[in-house]
Amino acid sequence: MKILVPIVLLSLLTFASCKKTTEPIIIDPYHDAYIETSKVLDVPEIAVDYAPEFPSYLTRNGFITPDVDNEKATLGRVLFYDKNLSKTNEVSCASCHIQEKAFADGKKVSDGINNRQTTRNSIGLTSAISIGSSYGSGTPSSFGGGVINFFWDDRAESVAEQATQSLASDREMGMSMHEVVSRVKENQKYYKWLFMEAYPDGISEDNILDAIQQFVNTMGSFHSRFDEGMEANNGNAEDDFANFTVSENKGKQIFMEKCASCHSQFAARSLVPVANNGLYLHYQDKGRGALPNHTSAENGVFKVPSLRNVALTAPYMHNGSFATLDDVVEHYISGIKNHVNLHPNLTTYGQPGLGLTHADKAPLVAFLKTLTDESVRTDKRFSDPFK
Template sequence: MKKSGIIISASVLATVFAVNFTACKKENQQSNTPGILIQEPNLKAEDNKYLEKHGVNNDLAVLGRVLFYDKNLSVNNQVSCGSCHKQEFAFADNVKVNKGFNGIDLKRNSPSIQGLRGFGNDNSTDFNSNTGGFNPPTETSMPTKDNQTDLLLFWDGRQNSLADMVLNPVLNHNEMNIPDFETLINKINSISYYPELFNKAFGSSEVTKEKIAYALQGFIACLNTDKDTGKNTNFNSEPFEDNFSPVLITSTLTGIEEEGRKLFHNKYNCAKCHDSNPQDPGEYGAVTSPSQMFNIGLDEVYTDKGLGALTKKQGDQGLFKVPTLKNISVTGPYMHDGRFNNLGEVIDHYSHNIKPNNNLSPLFRNFDGTPKKLNILPAEKSALIAFLNTLKDEDFLTSPMYSDPFKK
């Protein structure tokens, strides 16, 4: 999802919009403005509990939700952010790779965008103690790439700014293909339901790139499932057994699920990468530190070089971000290229299929440099999968708060 570096001529744009209008007119009623898809979001007041649950202003999150699911944000009204990041799949998708606005396969698997941080700054002016939520942004408080430095976004970690990330797919020439921000703003200004939504969120119906980005961030900031996901599992930070894992205080895990949890945290130490925040044990969220990118031996020679494609450094080739394990049972296919169809195939990789590679992480090397073979037993594999399945949050996957408001 990188920004397009292509300059599109006026004649090409005219052709694209003309073809789009003809095609869409057959299936969708159009407004008086060519290229606009007529639809009305179905917004219910009882669904708007963003402030109560996530500390995000309700009106801001509602605007962000509408923008997130609005196909008008693509050049031919065929693709929205929600087309690749679907609620029922924990805002990932169930296909190897998605297709862009033109039906062409995209390069990578769509990662889950749940649990992303970076909304709002540390400035005290951003938080309103009276409402318990974030204020609309000012010129000085607007999140920018310069005041967000603790994030790791996309599979290759190429951005640390959520403010930039949310609009990248809109301008990407393979994904949504809006040519520039002026075109995007003009298009949104032509849609009947946005003046009221922007006015509620910002006190003004004026549409700007910054407001669009901030509203999208506000909604995405709500895409967080509770730490105690699915089954009742509560932890404290006291060490046990390997001086790394959290102690399980209360649990409704079954015998096989509890066995999987112990294997995860102890014998195979999956938590070294997937639950490495000592301040928040049991989180299983996406790791945001750039030091937590790994080459896990998927290939001997990587076609997609990950971080190495950006840095051009030999030592960075094949390094990719550690994903969240929240709702992991519904986010397959897995890995940056969607090569593994299910969790069993993922475990098989770590068990006996790690490939030799010059950049293979030391975590997966023997003393002689050869790839480790964990040789996970069939019963252990079943237990690990049973435990990972407990990280599913049904409410998060079905709540109207996060759903597509344009679905009838």
């Protein structure tokens, strides 16, 4: 039987070619499946390269290029933008993580399914080289500081765990993983080819979460003017950058002196993973203090966020309470409250405050804007693939 089929095919082919010159019939199940996918999605048949190329100053400082599987990241991109993965087909990950806004959403709190809202501000997903290199239990602690996990209260250990929670939350997508798997199976029309390419063992909970993780972990941001300056200065943040204005260089100097102890001199992996930064004397949202088995010693303690693309991710803080970077810097100049858990890096001689003056505001804001990487807003690899 096995030998017969090709012979029959071959003779059919030769027979057909006697009549007129036709193209050879190639039976390619991958290509056929791709045709179906391409009716719904704008994804290339040969996966694009997701592997990042870091500036050498980051590599030299121990930031390691993550392993990227292009086919898995391609599938992750589709899952990230697929509204069918929410209970009411209203929202996808991308509804609250918008590319234009460096994957934050511009709102104080985010809109989930059924007109419900999240209790916290969406977090931009472009950290220095990838969110998984900055956060997560898999991160080598040699960068300084402890393990930094996901969410404002640091409660999820991996993007996969975080994604499970976002999918499950009835304020976000309202879906169990079991339901997510069924939805993907219902949409075989465009998912079949993507899974054939990425996971020959097929559609499963683990593969779905892995693909999302692969995609989110390729969202590095290292083409800012700050990166250019660092690269030109061989990673020396102390000297002035030739590509900066006087004000930006002044702001850089203040940042390195007053802010980098927590947010890091590379504006990369935070040196202090979580802290209280004195927003209030009494917090409505207790942050880590509200987690099971945590004590009041962690009330008002939140993630020290990445500042990459911070000019694009307004409003700010866990509750979106500051509308602009001016407001944030004003907080650090005059608003730091003497909360019992206030981090010592935000005190001077035991008193709350950094000794900043109003003259420091414009330079600091100008510096924070140099952390913007315009390329992340338009990079097609991270854009909505749905036609």
